[in-house]
Every structure is written in structure tokens, then in C-alpha cells.
Amino acid sequence: xxxxxxxxxxxxxxxxxxxxxxxxxxxxxxxxxxxxxxxxxxxxxxxxxxxxxxxxxxxxxxxxxxxxxxxxxxxxxxxxxxxxxxxxxxxxxxxxxxxxxxxxxxxxxxxxxxxxxxxxxxxxxxxxxxxxxxxxxxxxxxxxxxxxxxxxxxxxxxxxxxxxxxxxxxxxxxxxxxxxxxxxxxxxxxxxxxxxxxxxxxxxxxxxxxxxxxxxxxxxxxxxxxxxxxx
Numbered sequence: 001x002x003x004x005x006x007x008x009x010x011x012x013x014x015x016x017x018x019x020x021x022x023x024x025x026x027x028x029x030x031x032x033x034x035x036x037x038x039x040x041x042x043x044x045x046x047x048x049x050x051x052x053x054x055x056x057x058x059x060x061x062x063x064x065x066x067x068x069x070x071x072x073x074x075x076x077x078x079x080x081x082x083x084x085x086x087x088x089x090x091x092x093x094x095x096x097x098x099x100x101x102x103x104x105x106x107x108x109x110x111x112x113x114x115x116x117x118x119x120x121x122x123x124x125x126x127x128x129x130x131x132x133x134x135x136x137x138x139x140x141x142x143x144x145x146x147x148x149x150x151x152x153x154x155x156x157x158x159x160x161x162x163x164x165x166x167x168x169x170x171x172x173x174x175x176x177x178x179x180x181x182x183x184x185x186x187x188x189x190x191x192x193x194x195x196x197x198x199x200x201x202x203x204x205x206x207x208x209x210x211x212x213x214x215x216x217x218x219x220x221x222x223x224x225x226x227x228x229x230x231x
Contacts, residue, residue, distance in 0.1 A: 024062035029069055031056050036075050036086055037175045038141040039183065043088025047076070073172070089177060094222060097173050101151070101219050104167050108155045109211040112203050120157040124150060124200045128193065135189045143189060144178035150196055154203075154215075177222060192218070 022030070032052065035041040049063045056063075067084045070076045076084040112120060127150045134143040148171060155167045182189055195218040202211035 024058040025065040028052060028056050028058060028063050028066035032066060032070060037172060039179050041086050043086050045086045046083045048083040089180060097170060098219060098222055100170060102216060104155060104163060105151055105215050105219060106212045108158045109215050110208045111158045116157045117203065120153065121200060121204050123153045128196055131193050140179055140182045144175050147178055147192060148174045181222060
């Protein structure tokens with residue numbers, strides 16, 4: 001399947017405004033990456049240089065540059081004279097992300113201490129309200145972003161910058177998996193909000209064991225995708 005070209009080409013830049021626009025390759029990169037993350041370009045879809053150039057309103061040269069960058073990131077696979085295949089999320093990738101998240105997030109939630117707890121709880125409650133609003137509006141992509149921010153806030157609260165940067169490397173995979181899960185099982189959105197509330201309450205109570213257990217149950221749910229329980 002090739003990518004649809006019903007997206008309008010980018011409007012020509014106004015006189016004097018071109019210097020304020022991102023480079024063409026960056027615009028293509030951002031467009032394709034966002035479409036992959038929010039499933040407008042699904043796994044298994046074949047993207048062609050010509051169609052992407054038309055969709056973004058650029059020549060083919062920056063398209064090639066952007067696609068090479070996306071291939072390095074593991075989102076697509078380039079096939080000469082054919083195009084770029086959007087790679088599906090593999091079972092191994094899901095397993096690896098879950099394992100990494102458990103190691104980082106359970107450690108982080110156990111390290112939540114009194115000096116940062118009040119600030120962290122306030123941030124988690126703010127994100128919970130965001131998630132309820134996005135869920136009510138049916139905006140799955142915005143919900144996935146807020147979901148990811150919820151967990152990132154817990155990791156950031158450790159004050160460990162190296163750990164935070166390591167966790168940030170999971171961002172794109174988390175967003176893509178999050179949107180995929182919500183498409184597969186819409187009821188999961190309400191469950192996710194309830195589990196986030198449970199994590200927040202455990203942090204508020206200073207119960208490290210309960211918080212770590214709530215994180216474990218919440219994060220490992222995605223393993224159902226590996227076993228085909230969610231389609």
C-alpha cells in the first residue's frame with residue numbers, strides 16, 4: 001500500500017519568511033515521523049519519495065535525506081527504487097521496551113522522597129486532568145503524549161539526569177505503542193487513567209512498595225500485545 005496524497009502540499013513561504021522555516025529535510029522528517037507515531041502511516045505501508053515530496057511541498061532530495069535519518073531510528077526500512085516501508089512494532093521491541101521501563105520506572109518511583117514528593121504529586125495530578133480531557137475529546141495522540149509525560153515526570157523526580165536522558169530515548173516507541181494500544185482496545189484509556197490515579201495515591205502516601213507494584217501492573221499490561229491478546 002502506498003501513502004495517500006490527499007494531504008495538501010505545504011503553502012509557499014511568504015516573502016522573507018523562508019529563513020524562519022525549518023530546512024526542507026527537517027520538515028519531511030517531522031511530517032513522516034509524526035504520521036508514523038500517530039498511525040496515519042501504519043506499519044506495513046509503503047511510502048514513496050514522490051508522494052512524500054508532494055505531501056510536504058518539497059523536492060525529492062530532502063525527502064531522501066529525511067528517510068535515511070528515519071531508517072537509522074528504526075521507524076522505516078528503505079528499498080531502492082520502491083520506497084520506504086513503515087516497520088510494524090515487533091514483539092521483541094515491545095518486550096524490550098517493557099523490560100527497560102520496569103527497570104527505570106520502578107526504581108524512580110521508589111526514590112520519590114519528601115523534598116520532591118509534593119511537587120511531583122502536583123504534576124501528576126495536572127497530567128491526570130489533561131488525560132481525562134483528552135479522553136473525553138477522543139484525542140488518542142494527545143492522550144498518549146500526556147501518558148508518556150506522566151511517567152517521565154516520575155523519572156525526572158529522581159534528579160538523576162543520566163537516567164532521565166536514558167528514559168527520554170524511549171519516547172517515540174512509547175508514543176507509538178500507546179496509540180496502537182488505544183486503537184486496539186479503546187477501553188484501555190479509562191483503565192490507564194485509573195492506574196495512573198493509583199500510582200499517584202501510592203506516591204502521595206509515601207508507600208514505595210505499593211507505588212512500584214502499581215507501576216509494574218500498569219507497564220506490563222502492554223505485554224498482552226506480544227501474545228496477541230490485543231488486536
